[in-house]
Amino acid sequence: MEPPRHRKHTYPLPPALRSSTESGDRTAQYHEKSGWIYGRSKNTLERIQDDRYQKNRETNIHWPFQSRAEWRLGKFLAENLTQAQINTFLKLDWLDGQKPSFTSACQLLDWMDTLPSGPGWQVMQLEVDGYDTGKKIDLIYRDGLEVVESLFGNPIFAQNMTFDPLRIQRNGEEEYGEWFTAQEATRIQDTLPDGATLVPVIAASDKTPITRYMGGLEMHPLFLTIANIDADVRMKATAHAWRCVAFVPVVKFEVHSDYQTILQSRLWHKCVDIVTEKLKRATNCGEFMADPFGDVRCCYTPLVAWTADLPEQQLIATKPWDLNAFQKLAKANHLLGVHLPFWRDWKNSDVCCFLVPEILHTVHKLFFDHVLKWCKEVVGSDELDTHYKVHHKHVGVRHFAAGVSHVSQMTGREYRDIQRTIVPMIAGAAPSTMVRPVHALIDFFYLAQRPLHTESSIRSMEASLSEFHSTKHAIITASGRSGKENFNIPKLELLLSFADAIRRSGSLIQYSADVSERLLITHCKTPFARTNKQPNFAEQIVRLLDREERMRLLDVYLLLHEYNEPLVNAASDEEDLLCSADPTSAWVSHVAPGEQYHFNSPRPTRNIFTDGISSSGATAALSVTITPDRTKLRIVDIGDIYMLPDFTTRLEEYILQCTGGSTSHSIFQSFNEIMVWHKFCIQRYSVSRPSTIMPSQVVQAQPPSTSFPLGNCDAVLLNVDGQSQHNPDHVAQVRVVFRMTRSHRSQEPPPPFLAQPLLYVQPFHIIATPESQLDTCLWMLERVYSPSLRPTSACHVGFILPLTEVCHSADLVPAFGKEVDRTVTLATSQEVYQRFYLNYYTNKEAFDTLYEYRSVQI
Structure with a gap:
């Protein structure tokens, strides 16, 4: 063998060192005496060629099958049909003109057993x-x-x-x-x-x-x-x-x-x-x-x-x-x-x-078996169910239309979905002294799932657990747990080992x-x-597992030969590869997009940053569909369709502000029609791992309808100037997504401030900060009304701004209080209630949301 050599510079960077949008001083030091190279050999896919049938494949790479199409057919039959069903299929009349070269299920499976194996x-x-x-x-x-x-x-x-x-x-x-x-x-x-x-x-x-x-x-x-x-x-x-x-x-x-x-x-x-x-x-x-x-x-x-x-x-x-x-x-x-x-x-x-x-059995199961039970006991199962039933529904986030106490067993995903909203759901209905330990424990759960930790984040995690233990007696006082039971819970004791385990073994989410x-x-x-109860079922399983391994390896092997582009040469710096959850799918999409359907792989994350609209500051990417949901609407119609009587006035104000005080009459003559979208998508980089692009989130802005008489609209965080007279608090509900278009008679190009999608939003005013609410540590918001009118849905204050001023989607949970008004429904809760909690727990990647919302200067 060659003398040992040190690490090659062509090897991919570890995740911690990949391209990052994160600011801050970061240094890395490799171990000095690791990773020497002692020669060259074949990798796994190269070694599978070294079997006794390799000479047969020199003239026909698909051997023993006649062609690529016959291999695909054989693979499909072997994966999806029983032997009896395969034999029946091969006897069909319509196959007479194009019968495959294998004539029976037994022969097909024998051929599968000759494929290269792992x-x-x-x-x-x-x-x-x-x-x-x-x-x-x-x-x-x-x-x-x-x-x-x-x-x-x-x-x-x-x-x-x-x-x-x-x-x-x-x-x-x-x-x-x-x-x-x-x-x-x-x-x-x-x-x-x-x-x-x-x-x-x-x-x-x-x-x-x-x-x-x-x-x-x-x-x-x-x-x-x-x-x-x-x-x-x-x-x-x-x-x-x-x-x-x-x-x-x-x-x-x-x-x-x-x-x-x-x-x-x-x-x-x-x-x-x-x-x-x-x-x-x-x-x-x-x-x-x-x-x-x-x-x-x-x-x-x-x-x-x-x-x-x-x-x-x-x-x-x-x-x-x-x-x-x-x-x-x-x-x-x-x-x-x-x-x-x-x-x-x-x-x-x-x-x-x-x-x-x-994480799954210690954190999420602990929540379902104990924390959720405490909340049901204090708030009441019926009341807690009602909170979840009437909560505004977001696209991509689980909504519990039947409540959370109707079943005794749930999946891990449902555990997490309930955790995301449990703190604001019980706030007001449970004593504040009882909400505080629940909030502290949920904070610990979320911080424990971060993919990256520092000593500061570990200390924050330990502080949350310490806060829970110092305030947990309030759960017994509120009758959430019997005094005889105390808190001798094995899973709760295991949480004490999390900090040391993170230092020893890295983030715990990777071991879930x-x-x-x-x-x-x-x-x-x-x-x-797929086996039967015969005494030799073990031998059947061995043959079946070997066969599945052979078929999976051969698919990649054939693509390597057909496209002659090695996997190791895939461009690791391309964003579409970095964003993919599956490297096989990423490589296949890179060299042969039409072959992706042959591989069972996770759906790659769509990268809006490559073709979407960048937000101001480039912290997020935004996207609307190419075709608007509604076109050719008159400006005056928006107020009636969306129940926004001040829309025209606010649009005039926006145009005057952008033109420096010039008249808006000529602009209204040239651009007197509006295109409307009912939703847009927003995507961000992961806060904890900035080289990773998160799945996009949908923000709805649907007009009033039979199902939603007051509209179906989501809230966002805005990136506008904090001194803005319209929105000093940066949180608003999106009511309309639109763009002005010129009339048929006008050939004048649109000015820059009209060439992009715009939003009509209704802001919220912050009335309480996390520091002032020790029980929930959440922002509390209140709707903003015109001072001269009484608070009704028709007199909310609104204003218009570019879509690029949106920096994050937001989840608002109504401040239900002690008891929910039973006349409120899922379709009306977001409009009827006047006060809301800004819930920083709701996100597909919980650890990111907690980290980010607490760092945003709202």
Whole structure:
């Protein structure tokens, strides 16, 4: 091999160092003795060519299929139909003129089995000496090291990988995001030989029933990925950054029930031991692997994180015991009594470190099981349901039309949707002393989910948790929780470990079980549903899983040959690639947009910044559809259609202001028609990670209709001058989105201030700041009325400004008070109520919104 060389400058930058719009001093320092290169080899996709059928593919790349079309047909049939259905399809009369070269389902599946393959699946039968299970114990697995090597060398992830620990300093503070920026990365690298490359292993598992067709079969699917792949990619289940490596069986031993759990736990650890045996060997001695660029590195594979719920964590975190005395000691100490845990000989893998806090089951489940229950007890289930029913509905945000207490079990997404509005929903209906600890805990939840942390943000998170504990007695006082129950909640105690876990392992959102919960369906229940209850179902699963792996690899392999543009050469600096949640989809859209529908991948985020309208200050991008929702309206008609009697007057004021006081009569003669849109989109960069573009948000401005008699309009934050006489407080409701157009007789080009979309908005006045409201820490707003008229919907103060003055969408929650007026509905609440909370929790990316709204100078 060549002598070792240092890191190439062509490798992609880690997420923390990519292009950023963020201001502030930021420095980065790589580890001095990591990442040497020892030669050249083939990456994962290049290695799949080295099988015994490669000569057949030299003349026909689609072999054994005759053409690309026949391969697509075969893939579709194998993925979607049973063997009987495939045979029926092949016998259809309309196929007589163009029958494929395979004549039966058996032949098609045999052909699929000759395709290039990745790490192979296998079955191992296990026995537990001295104990009978009644059924054979089949471990379905593949070698963990082969899977890790396949991931590490996969060019699909070439532009989304990090190879070296680095320390980020932002404004003098340590920054923690990806695992490679955390303390454990530097600590482990320091223990390795000079030039070693870390390939940190992240695992996930969860006990799940395979109920369909399998007679109540249960197992523990085991998944692996590597921390080298960016967290944004790993967090998408359809990006294929996670690989299933084992189906650990759950068997019932024919023993006394007191020993059932002990034996099942021992069996689980034994199975994981088999799967990870070579990974542990590589951690001790190192293993030469090729990265996506074909550079050979000496790699070490410590276990750095394990995503699991609390019962699964208890299964993993058992304590070794002497074989002869473990039963009595284990029972006395509430331990499982496993004497050979799988991690006992895994170097640099500490169970206290790799069992990271898990957001889905610890944070969101804690909210649903306890915090929401406290709110229901204090406010009343019916009253709280009514608050959610009449709350204004936003596009893209879950609305609870039936309330929040109608079901006993929800999904993680529903937990998060309720959290976003729980504080303003209970404000006024619950005692302020009880709202304060709830608000403090919700703040902690949101801060804990940030993708980037500094010591300041960690201190803020700890301060929120401390505030909760110092004020939580008010929940008992308000009868939200029985005094006998106290607060001895295991999940609540786990929150104390979050700060140290962030410093050790990076942001916790990257270890959320949302991904593994999705993988349980796509990689476990769905494949097993395609088998039957025959005794050899394990062999069926092995063949099925191998076949799916072959088909997925071949799709990318064929595109590589057809378009002759390697994945590793994809332009990593292009915004459309950076914004994509899936690197495969990004590359396919780059070289072959017409092929995207063949790949199961997340929908890429539309980048409005490339073709939209930039807001003033370029902090946001705005977009309206090419075709307006309504065209050729007269100016005088807007007041009647939108119930805005002062629209014409405000438009004249806007024109006079833009022309420096000149008359607006000639402009009205030339531009006497208006185009109207009912919505526009706004998009921003992530506040926590400025190189990431967030999904766009829709802002509605619909006129009164049968469904919404007072209109359906959203609120925004504005970027206008703080001294403006119209809107000193920067928060307004959008009533009309429009643009003036010239009449048929006029050939005069529009002046610049009329050439862009305009908004008619109605402002809100801030009557209370977060500092003055210790219970909610929210801004309280009030509608602005004409001083000479009584407060009715017809006399709201309004004004006109360019669309570019919008900087953020906003969610307003009415100040419902002690009890909601039962005549108010979803369609009228935004107009009937006069006071609102500016809710900084509502956003698809909650951690961004909390950070940003508190930093905005409103």
